[in-house]
Amino acid sequence: MEPISIYSDYQLQFFKRIGMEPKPIQTLDDVSDVMKACSDVFSFENLDIVSNSSEALNKDVIIKQVLCNKQGGLCYKINTLLYHFLLEFGFNIYIIRGSVENQETHSHWNLPTGHMIDIINYENRLYVVDVAFGCNLSLKPIPITDDGSEVIESYTGLYRVRKVENCVAGKYNYTHILEHRKLDTYLNESAKNWVTGYAFDPLLVVSNIDDNDRNTTNQTIVQQLVIDDPSREFSTKPLAAKIVKDGSSFSIATLTANSFTLTDCKTGEKSKTNFDNDKSFEQFNQHLISIFNLPPLQTIPPIFLNQSETPKTN
Numbered sequence: 001m002e003p004i005s006i007y008s009d010y011q012l013q014f015f016k017r018i019g020m021e022p023k024p025i026q027t028l029d030d031v032s033d034v035m036k037a038c039s040d041v042f043s044f045e046n047l048d049i050v051s052n053s054s055e056a057l058n059k060d061v062i063i064k065q066v067l068c069n070k071q072g073g074l075c076y077k078i079n080t081l082l083y084h085f086l087l088e089f090g091f092n093i094y095i096i097r098g099s100v101e102n103q104e105t106h107s108h109w110n111l112p113t114g115h116m117i118d119i120i121n122y123e124n125r126l127y128v129v130d131v132a133f134g135c136n137l138s139l140k141p142i143p144i145t146d147d148g149s150e151v152i153e154s155y156t157g158l159y160r161v162r163k164v165e166n167c168v169a170g171k172y173n174y175t176h177i178l179e180h181r182k183l184d185t186y187l188n189e190s191a192k193n194w195v196t197g198y199a200f201d202p203l204l205v206v207s208n209i210d211d212n213d214r215n216t217t218n219q220t221i222v223q224q225l226v227i228d229d230p231s232r233e234f235s236t237k238p239l240a241a242k243i244v245k246d247g248s249s250f251s252i253a254t255l256t257a258n259s260f261t262l263t264d265c266k267t268g269e270k271s272k273t274n275f276d277n278d279k280s281f282e283q284f285n286q287h288l289i290s291i292f293n294l295p296p297l298q299t300i301p302p303i304f305l306n307q308s309e310t311p312k313t314n
Contacts, residue, residue, distance in 0.1 A: 005022075007022050008088055010063070010084065010085070010088060011085060011088055011089070013063070013067050014067065014081065014085045017041060017066070017067045017070075018034070018037040018038055018040070018041050018042075019037060019040065019041060020033070020034065020037045024089070025085075025086065025089040025091075026089070026090075028120075028122060028127070028140070028141050031086065031091075031120070031129060031140075031141055032139060032140040032141065034082070034085070034086075035082075035129065035131050035137070035138075035139050035140065035141075036139050038078070038082065038131040039131065039137050039139060039242070039243050040243070040245075041293075042066070042072050042073070042078050042131065042132070042242070043072030043240050043241065043242040043292045043293075043294055044072060044073075044074065044078075044132060044134050044135065044239075044240070044241045044242065045071070045072040045073065045074075045238075045239060045240040045241070045292070045294065046074060046226070046234045046235075046238065046239050047071070047072075047238055047240065047288075047294070047297060048065070048071070048073075049223070049226060049227055049234065049235050050235065050236060050237065050238045050301045050303070051238075051297050051298070051299050051301055052299070052301075053299075054223060054227065055214075056214035056215050056217075056220045057076070057077070057214060057217055057219040057220045057223060058210050058211065058212075058214045058217050058219070058220075059080070059084055059209075059210045061214065062077045062080055062081060062219065063081070065077065066078070066081060067081070069295065070293065070294070070295065071294065071295065072240065072242070072292070072294060073132070074132060074223075074226065074234070075115050075116045075117070075130075075132040075133065075222075076116045076218070076219040076222040076223055077132075077219065078131055078132035079095070079116050079117060079118050079129075079130060079131060079132050080095070080116065080209065080219055082118055082129065082131055083095055083118050083209075086118070086120070086129070091120055091122070092120065092121040092122070093118055093119065093120045093121075093129070094118075094119055094205045094206075095116055095117065095118060095119070095205070095206050095209055095218070096116075096117050096119055096200055096201065096202060096204050096205060096206060097113040097114070097115065097116055097117070097200075097204070097206055097218065097222065098113070098115045098117055098174065098198045098199055098200030098201075099111065099112045099113060099114065099115065099169035099170065099172065099174070099198060099199050099200070100114065100115045100133075100197065100198040101195075101196040101197065101198060101199070103134070103136075103195075103197075106195050106196060109169040109170065109199075110229075110231075110233075111225050111226065111229055112169045112170030112171070112172055113170070113172060113222075113225070114222055114225045114226065114229075115133070115198050115200075115222075116132075116206075116218065116219070116222055117129075117130050117198075117200060118130060119144075119202050120141060122141070125143060125144075126143075126144040126202050127141035127142060127143055127144060128141065128142040128144060128161055128178060128202075129141050129142075130142075130178075133178075133197060133198070134241060135156060135241050135242065135243055135252045135254075136156060136157065136159075136180050136197060137154060137156050137243065138152045138154050138156075138159040138180075139154040139155075139156070140152050140154065142159050142160065142161050142178065143161065144161045144176060144202055145160070145161060145162060145163070146162065146163040147162055147163070148160040148161065148162030148179065153183075155183075155243075155250045155265045155266070156243065156250075156252070156265050157180050157181055157182045157183055157265075158180060158181050158182075158183070159178065159179070159180045159197075160178075160179050160180075160194075161176055161177070161178050161179070162176065162177060162179065163175060163176055164176060164177050164199070167199045169199050172201075174199035174200055174201050175200075175201045175202070175203075176199070176200055176201065176202060177196050177197070177198070177199045177200075178196070178197040178198050178199075178200070179194045179195060179196055179197060180194070180195065180197050181193055181194045181195065182268065183265070183266060185266045185267060186266070186267060186268045187267050187268050187269065188268050191268060206218045236301070236302070236303055237256065237257060237303055238255075238256065238257050238284065238297075238301055238303065239254075239255070239256060240253075240254075240255040240287075240288060240292050240294060241253065241254045241255070242292060243265070244262070244291065249264065249265070249266065250264075250265040250266075251263055251264050251265060252265060253291050253292070255284065255287050255288065255291070255292065257275075257280060257284060257301075257303045257304055258274060258275050258277075258280055259272055259273060259274045259275060260272070260273045260275075260283075260287050260291070261273075280304055281297075281300050281304040284297070284304070285297055
């Protein structure tokens with residue numbers, strides 16, 4: 001007779017996918033361990049959207065895609081999986097939606113309410129738990145404070161949350177912003193300035209995250225926002241990004257339709273490989289497999305037939 005597991009099938013499946021030995025997840029340090037393991041495995045990618053193979057989402061569909069088929073995903077998939085995982089361990093956790101500031105220009109908001117974020121209430125304090133904000137990953141829960149005085153450092157940079165007034169994105173008036181900056185060792189001085197990542201209200205809890213009707217879940221709604229975005233940044237331009245480790249150093253690996261770039265997390269130094277126009281799709285798929293451990297695209301998105309600028313994450 002096999003011993004009875006103290007973990008649910010979903011918990012065991014999640015542990016296996018992120019490469020962690022099953023253990024009780026009870027403290028914020030435990031949550032940090034899970035967040036770090038997620039960053040080692042999950043790629044931030046939009047490949048199902050650009051290949052026109054997206055489908056309406058709920059927990060079961062996301063499990064099939066990300067845990068079983070070993071895909072990556074955007075925030076509405078990866079943060080949803082983490083939400084269910086921590087919920088089963090008894091955490092007081094819920095999901096909210098916020099608005100990401102354009103990370104290139106910091107001059108406007110992308111997709112109001114287009115970012116899904118996990119919030120934990122732990123010992124009567126609120127924390128942001130986000131493993132899918134591109135590669136801007138704190139790898140630890142970020143305390144939600146009024147003044148931003150509690151700063152979390154990871155090998156991708158520094159992170160804080162502070163309260164703001166009159167922060168309007170679209171028709172939404174938010175109460176807090178997450179800010180980030182690069183490490184002091186970064187060579188680009190301007191990257192050491194605090195910038196807004198996204199705005200949110202930690203008390204605006206979303207519902208219908210696991211409806212039987214997949215067409216009405218918040219995950220499906222946010223996915224459709226991405227597909228319908230007039231800028232078409234994430235609906236037509238393939239992107240995969242993740243943190244990779246080389247010895248004791250960490251880099252951000254970014255794959256677009258026409259190039260592969262490694263950015264050193266400590267210094268910001270870049271190593272870029274441009275693809276050959278007539279072989280870009282083949283080279284893209286080769287990198288998907290070898291660097292990101294993702295399944296290759298089976299259909300050729302139109303952008304490979306008409307190369308143009310692709311989105312960035314850092």
